[in-house]
Amino acid sequence: MSDEAVIRVKNLRTGFGDHVVHDGLNLEVLRGEVLGVVGGSGAGKSVLLHSIIGLQKPWAGSIEVLGQRVLDLEPPERAALEARWGVLFQDGALFSSLTVAQNIQVPLKEHLNLNQRLMDEIAMIKIGLVGLPPESGRLYPAELSGGMRKRAGLARALALDPEILFLDEPTSGLDPIGAARFDALIKRLRKTLGFTVFMVTHDLDSLNAICDRIAVLADKQVVAIGDMKQMLNERHPWVVEYFHGPRARSAGL
Amino acid sequence: MVKADESTGTTTLNQTQPTPAWIKFNDDEKIALGGSWTIGEAERLDKELVVIHDGDGSRIIINISELERLDTAGAWLIHRTRKALEAAGAEVMLDGMNPEYEVLLNEVAANDQSYPPLLHTNQLAEWIARTGEVTLDTLRRARDFIGFFGLIVLTLLRTVTHPTRLRLVPMIHHIEHVGLNALPIVGLISFLIGVVIAYQGANQMKQFGAEVFVVNLIAVSILREIGILLAAIVIAGRSGSAFPAHIGAMKEHEEIDAKRTLGLDPIEVLVLPRLLALVLAMPLLAFFADMMGLLGGGLMSWVVLDIKPDQFVERLGNAVSLWSFWIGIIKAPFFAVIIALVGCYEGFQVGGSAESVGHMTSRSVVEAIFLVIVVDAAFSIFFQLVGV
Numbered sequence: 347m348s349d350e351a352v353i354r355v356k357n358l359r360t361g362f363g364d365h366v367v368h369d370g371l372n373l374e375v376l377r378g379e380v381l382g383v384v385g386g387s388g389a390g391k392s393v394l395l396h397s398i399i400g401l402q403k404p405w406a407g408s409i410e411v412l413g414q415r416v417l418d419l420e421p422p423e424r425a426a427l428e429a430r431w432g433v434l435f436q437d438g439a440l441f442s443s444l445t446v447a448q449n450i451q452v453p454l455k456e457h458l459n460l461n462q463r464l465m466d467e468i469a470m471i472k473i474g475l476v477g478l479p480p481e482s483g484r485l486y487p488a489e490l491s492g493g494m495r496k497r498a499g500l501a502r503a504l505a506l507d508p509e510i511l512f513l514d515e516p517t518s519g520l521d522p523i524g525a526a527r528f529d530a531l532i533k534r535l536r537k538t539l540g541f542t543v544f545m546v547t548h549d550l551d552s553l554n555a556i557c558d559r560i561a562v563l564a565d566k567q568v569v570a571i572g573d574m575k576q577m578l579n580e581r582h583p584w585v586v587e588y589f590h591g592p593r594a595r596s597a598g599l
Numbered sequence: 600m601v602k603a604d605e606s607t608g609t610t611t612l613n614q615t616q617p618t619p620a621w622i623k624f625n626d627d628e629k630i631a632l633g634g635s636w637t638i639g640e641a642e643r644l645d646k647e648l649v650v651i652h653d654g655d656g657s658r659i660i661i662n663i664s665e666l667e668r669l670d671t672a673g674a675w676l677i678h679r680t681r682k683a684l685e686a687a688g689a690e691v692m693l694d695g696m697n698p699e700y701e702v703l704l705n706e707v708a709a710n711d712q713s714y715p716p717l718l719h720t721n722q723l724a725e726w727i728a729r730t731g732e733v734t735l736d737t738l739r740r741a742r743d744f745i746g747f748f749g750l751i752v753l754t755l756l757r758t759v760t761h762p763t764r765l766r767l768v769p770m771i772h773h774i775e776h777v778g779l780n781a782l783p784i785v786g787l788i789s790f791l792i793g794v795v796i797a798y799q800g801a802n803q804m805k806q807f808g809a810e811v812f813v814v815n816l817i818a819v820s821i822l823r824e825i826g827i828l829l830a831a832i833v834i835a836g837r838s839g840s841a842f843p844a845h846i847g848a849m850k851e852h853e854e855i856d857a858k859r860t861l862g863l864d865p866i867e868v869l870v871l872p873r874l875l876a877l878v879l880a881m882p883l884l885a886f887f888a889d890m891m892g893l894l895g896g897g898l899m900s901w902v903v904l905d906i907k908p909d910q911f912v913e914r915l916g917n918a919v920s921l922w923s924f925w926i927g928i929i930k931a932p933f934f935a936v937i938i939a940l941v942g943c944y945e946g947f948q949v950g951g952s953a954e955s956v957g958h959m960t961s962r963s964v965v966e967a968i969f970l971v972i973v974v975d976a977a978f979s980i981f982f983q984l985v986g987v
């Protein structure tokens with residue numbers, strides 16, 4: 347991990363109608379780190395993620411990813427930037443009319459010019475990497491279980507070996523063994539591919555196992571950021587409740 | 600023996616890849632790899648790694664110490680090459696390994712799984728099998744549709760005995776959507792068709808000096824056929840697509856399953872209000888279409904043949920009996936049932952993908968229009984036989 351910030355959010359203000367979701371939110375994500383973003387349901391974690399990847403136009407503030415201002419980019423520059431990150435949406439967001447293997451090949455086709463055999467091979471590796479059986483490559487999303495859809499979504503996010511991985515609740519809907527394996531996978535891959543992870547999660551085990559730093563979203567802002575030790579010493583009431591509640595105890599914090 | 604394309608390492612610099620990947624063949628037994636072996640270079644490397652080996656059991660050393668970057672695609676290419684060489688009988692050593700690459704190479708090796716092969720069969724056999732499948736599928740769908748119809752009738756009977764179960768509010772909502780909101784387009788189309796019939800009719804009738812019979816032509820065609828058909832076709836386009844799209848999207852999001860678990864009968868909640876709304880609205884739409892068609896025809900007769908409105912109305916009374924009017928209106932509820940049933944049925948057939956919503960929607964419209972016209976033809980024959 348270096349001190350260089352790959353994502354820089356300054357004074358972000360977002361909302362819907364007259365409902366303000368973020369107000370004066372600041373956040374920096376450093377190269378190579380795994381940042382866990384926590385917060386209550388409806389705190390605006392998904393909205394923050396969508397704003398950073400440019401799906402949601404903020405009311406005010408600036409967002410920089412890999413040194414580029416996401417909101418001001420022209421379409422070709424934007425496409426080039428998008429090839430450098432991968433996103434796993436909260437509900438998988440697979441293309442329902444394509445098989446899993448074809449889903450993984452969508453970014454490959456969009457950004458590169460590879461022959462079909464090579465794309466098939468790459469898709470099969472990604473399918474294996476995320477722990478899906480080879481047969482699932484030919485299945486359609488509707489034929490997968492919720493957890494399998496999540497893995498397939500992750501495989502698609504990993505298709506281009508991105509520099510930044512955005513994960514929205516990657517381990518929800520996975521069984522504990524699968525979740526632990528997922529954590530281990532992220533840890534392993536990060537070591538080699540050197541990607542940065544922006545991960546929204548409620549999973550205390552994941553936070554503990556793989557996150558270098560944790561950012562807490564509450565009161566429309568990031569109220570605390572730091573490693574697990576710092577979180578345990580935080581005084582903000584929500585943070586205290588979260589990291590000292592019964593679930594935190596059973597997770598061994 | 601290892602051979603490859605000699606054009607190695609000469610490609611231009613790519614903005615995200617600092618150094619292009621290269622492959623060097625030092626002698627028969629030593630290969631050096633360098634640069635950034637990433638997915639952007641994969642296509643080129645894939646072509647260059649045309650590995651030929653004569654299987655003499657020699658040792659081959661692949662030196663990767665000069666690699667600058669390696670990603671999954673690059674690691675896969677190295678792994679694949681190594682595997683191919685080993686399969687040909689060589690002993691392959693990887694030299695200059697660093698721990699990071701090792702993790703990645705191991706990861707790739709562990710997930711080396713070939714794409715499940717597709718079964719290739721005889722074209723003719725496949726064609727015959729497909730024909731059989733389509734036939735069976737059509738029969739199955741016909742059976743399902745009849746079952747669906749029976750289910751609706753049963754639910755309808757239950758509702759008749761317990762009228763409180765009728766969902767009045769959704770029904771009124773649907774009457775507004777399928778009926779009221781369709782008025783402008785149904786009216787406009789009927790009016791224009793009335794104009795066209797009057798104009799064309801006038802041209803023909805003039806040749807026999809029988810201009811005044813244009814009124815008969817307009818009255819009979821609009822009242823018996825055109826008014827109701829236009830209304831039915833417009834509604835088949837509107838509601839025949841809206842019903843399956845709406846029900847299909849609900850099915851996609853498990854809303855229908857949720858309704859069932861909450862003790863709501865999907866037929867009662869989703870189908871009956873739509874069906875009854877359409878059955879009530881269609882005769883009214885048909886009536887409106889009739890009036891607008893006559894209005895268009897009347898206006899045109901006035902313009903081109905100078906038949907005054909009062910003459911037109913008088914002539915109308917002589918030309919057609921009230922039966923002509925009722926024959927059109929009687930058909931309306933039948934067409935309404937067809938459109939509503941086909942639309943709802945196809946909505947419930949949606950499954951799996953967003954694509955299937957579109958597929959079922961277009962199928963519903965086509966089937967509804969087709970059935971409306973078939974039933975209209977049957978009615979014509981029937982009325983001919985009973986002599987009205």
Ligand SMILES: Nc1ncnc2c1ncn2[C@@H]1O[C@H](COP(=O)(O)OP(=O)(O)OP(=O)(O)O)[C@@H](O)[C@H]1O
Pocket residue numbers: 362367385386387388389390391392393394
């Ligand atoms: N498209 C939208 N239109 C209107 N309001 C929205 C929209 N998307 C999100 N919101 C609102 O923004 C707020 C934040 O939503 P967000 O989805 O970011 O929550 P979250 O922190 O991801 O919660 P969860 O943990 O449940 O996923 C919520 O109050 C939600 O009602």
Ligand SMILES: [Mg+2]
Pocket residue numbers: 391392393436514
């Ligand atoms: Mg969310």
